[in-house]
Amino acid sequence: MKRSVCHVSLMLVGALLCAVGATAQETEISPIRLSLTGLEAVSVTVENISDSEARRAGLTPERVKTDVELRLRQLGVPVRDDASEYLYVNVNLIDTNEGLWAYSISVDLRQYAYLYRDLDIGAYGTTWSRGSIGTVGARKLATIRDAVKDYVDAFANDYLAGNSSRYKVSLLESKAGRLAAYGQNADALEVFRDILELEPNTPDIHYNIGLMHYQLLDYREAIASFQQHLTLYPDDEEVLYRVFLAHWGIAKDLEDAGQADMARPEHEASIPVLQELLSMNFGEVVYHRALARVYEKLGMVDEAQHEQEVAERMTSDGSE
Numbered sequence: 001m002k003r004s005v006c007h008v009s010l011m012l013v014g015a016l017l018c019a020v021g022a023t024a025q026e027t028e029i030s031p032i033r034l035s036l037t038g039l040e041a042v043s044v045t046v047e048n049i050s051d052s053e054a055r056r057a058g059l060t061p062e063r064v065k066t067d068v069e070l071r072l073r074q075l076g077v078p079v080r081d082d083a084s085e086y087l088y089v090n091v092n093l094i095d096t097n098e099g100l101w102a103y104s105i106s107v108d109l110r111q112y113a114y115l116y117r118d119l120d121i122g123a124y125g126t127t128w129s130r131g132s133i134g135t136v137g138a139r140k141l142a143t144i145r146d147a148v149k150d151y152v153d154a155f156a157n158d159y160l161a162g163n164s165s166r167y168k169v170s171l172l173e174s175k176a177g178r179l180a181a182y183g184q185n186a187d188a189l190e191v192f193r194d195i196l197e198l199e200p201n202t203p204d205i206h207y208n209i210g211l212m213h214y215q216l217l218d219y220r221e222a223i224a225s226f227q228q229h230l231t232l233y234p235d236d237e238e239v240l241y242r243v244f245l246a247h248w249g250i251a252k253d254l255e256d257a258g259q260a261d262m263a264r265p266e267h268e269a270s271i272p273v274l275q276e277l278l279s280m281n282f283g284e285v286v287y288h289r290a291l292a293r294v295y296e297k298l299g300m301v302d303e304a305q306h307e308q309e310v311a312e313r314m315t316s317d318g319s320e
Contacts, residue, residue, distance in 0.1 A: 033162035035111075035127040037171060041078035042109065043086040044068050051093050054101075057141035064089060067145055068152050075156035085111035087155065088126075089148060099137060103144060106131035107151035130154050165198050172198075176208070185215040203233040210242060219246040219253075237280050244273045244290060251297070267297045285314050 046061040046068070054060075068089060072079050088110050094102040109128035115121045130151040136143060161167055172195045179188035189212035196205050210225030223246045229239050251266035274291045277284070288311040295304035 030158075030162075032128055033158050033167065034171065036109070036159045036162035037168065039085055039111070039159065039163070041080040041083040041085075042072070043081050043083040044072070044079065045086050045088050047088075047090040049091055049093070051095070053095070053138065054093050054141055059091065059093075059141055059144055064091065064145060064148060067149060071149050071152045072156060075153065075160070077156050077159050085109065087152075091144060091148070093141075096135070100135045101138060101141060102133070102135050104131065104133045105144065105147055105151065107148060107155065109155065128155060128158065169195055169198050180212065180215075185212045188212050189216070201232060203229045203236070206232070207236075207239055210239075210246075214242065214246060214249070217249065217253075219249040222246045235280065237277060240273055240277050240280075241287075244270050244277070247273070248290075248294075264298065267294050270294045285311050288314070 044065050046065045048061055049055065049059055049064070068087065069079050072087075086109075088106075088108045090104075090106045090108075092104045096102055107130050108126045110124050110126055112122055113125045113127065132147065172191050176188045176191035176195070179185075179191060189209065192205060192209045192212060195202075196209065199205055206225045206229035210222045210229065213219070213222035213225060223243055226239050226243045226246065230236060230243075233239075247266045247270045251263035251270075254260070254263035254266070271291070271294060274287055274294065277287045278291070281287070288307045292304045292307035292311065295301075295307060
């Protein structure tokens with residue numbers, strides 16, 4: 001099963017963390033779309049169009065604004081007059097006196113932004129923009145309204161993509177992966193929980209939550225998350241092994257605290273997990289060795305010796 005977020009390889013003697021983001025094929029994280037993520041609504045501002053002939057052709061600021069607001073709402077973009085972020089539409093016309101009109105169209109999203117180097121300095125800036133220049137016959141001035149609508153469609157497409165559940169998940173996955181890679185596991189855990197709210201039935205999210213709990217030595221919570229993963233994807237050999245490692249971690253903590261009797265149930269719970277792993281991959285020497293160690297902890301000498309002999313035989317045969 002492909003790991004799409006944060007893959008961790010954990011052995012009995014150590015841990016190695018490796019973060020990988022969502023694959024580019026699934027969702028491209030575009031800086032432009034990123035600037036639209038979380039935008040609750042927009043207002044619309046249209047610059048004045050003063051030419052009388054353009055007005056006679058229906059190219060008035062009022063009509064263009066109505067066109068834009070109606071199209072945004074049709075496409076699912078929230079529009080509010082009091083929204084501080086606004087779509088700025090500017091149409092300029094020049095009569096060439098040759099039966100043609102030169103025009104320029106720009107549709108920009110303007111929102112308040114701060115300088116990265118100094119967050120105390122902010123101003124309105126353009127974070128999304130489309131536009132064109134050209135000429136059009138006097139009888140076709142009204143087609144400029146259609147061109148404006150095309151740019152509005154492009155904005156709506158980026159807005160909806162940037163605010164889709166999958167896109168938000170991709171952004172969060174990338175953030176969680178970076179946090180985990182730098183050892184900020186508690187913060188990464190919170191981000192993975194945010195992802196879980198968006199995609200509760202995705203096995204890998206439970207997997208990664210379990211990994212973060214494991215890194216934080218919260219083994220019981222790790223097991224619970226791994227079990228959630230296995231409920232959705234029951235034959236995941238890798239996650240089953242993580243369940244064993246978590247049981248082993250709990251048992252070791254109890255033994256180190258002088259509570260060996262309380263550690264026994266954890267070792268007992270490991271046996272069916274390892275046996276299931278062996279049924280899936282009998283040739284994995286590490287499972288036989290792990291089972292031998294569990295049997296040793298439980299005082300099951302014969303069983304431990306048998307598993308150790310199997311492991312040694314497989315190693316000498318080159319099966320390791």
